Amino acid sequence: MDLITPNLGLIFWQLVVFLLVLFLLAKFAWKPILTSLREREDSIESALRMADQAKLEMQQLKAGNEKLLTEARQERDKIMQEAGQMANQLIEQAKNKATEEGSRMIMQAREAIQNEKNSALAEVKNTAAKLSIDIAERILRRELTDPTAQQQLVNSYLQEVKLN
Template sequence: MDLVTPGVGLIFWQTVTFLIVLGLLAAFVWKPIMEALRAREGFIEDSLSAAENAKKDIEKLKNDNEYLMQEARLERDKMLKEAAELANKIKEDAKDETSKITAKMIEDAKAVIQAEKSSALNEVKGLVADLSLDVAEKVLRKKLEEKKAQEDLVEEFIKDIKVN
């Protein structure tokens, strides 16, 4: 078992060497490592803080974006409503204008029909008058072929004439 158990001198020198290495590490290496760890810890805290701020900014931007989208929807709905109202107004104006034009065309047509009717009636009256004159002429010729009938007719006209 001697092989497995170390000697007192070996333990002494290993302890002395360990303490020297520990002293050197503490004097020269420990401070820079601790400063690096503190700097790293500060960087991590700053990064976490920046990430939290970025998260808040993103949330704020998201809320602002949602608000802008809501405003855009309202504006779109308003514009669509105005466009529909304008379309209805244009349609109503077109109906009114069409009604006016139709009424004017009907009036013009009635006037033309009345004018044609009057013209036709005048033409018929003229034809009736011509026919009446022709018939009267033939009847008078037939009646006035006799001299006595002519004299009676002249006397009758003379009686009808009044002298003032």
């Protein structure tokens, strides 16, 4: 039972050593330990504040990115719409130009056909006139070889001139 019950001298010396260690720790170790604990606590609080601030900044950046993305989509849609309108305008202009060019070519073709027709008619008239003159000349040569026929022809011409 001596092992279980402590001796009074042992308790005294343990108390003295404990107080001596407590005094030495209070004198030399507790201030640096408490200072380092405060510094650690401050750095943890600072890190938490910075994390909260970073979280807020990330939310703001996310909101800004969403806004920029929305604006970019709207700008893209606007550009696509303008491009579609420009394409439609170019197609319409090309159609109009093609129609005008076709009309102009048709008019030129009609004018060319009319000119060719007039030219052909003039050529036919000239040919007919030449043939008529040739025929008239041959007839007159035949009739003018006879002097009595010449006299009759002149008389008939004179009568026709008087009648007109």
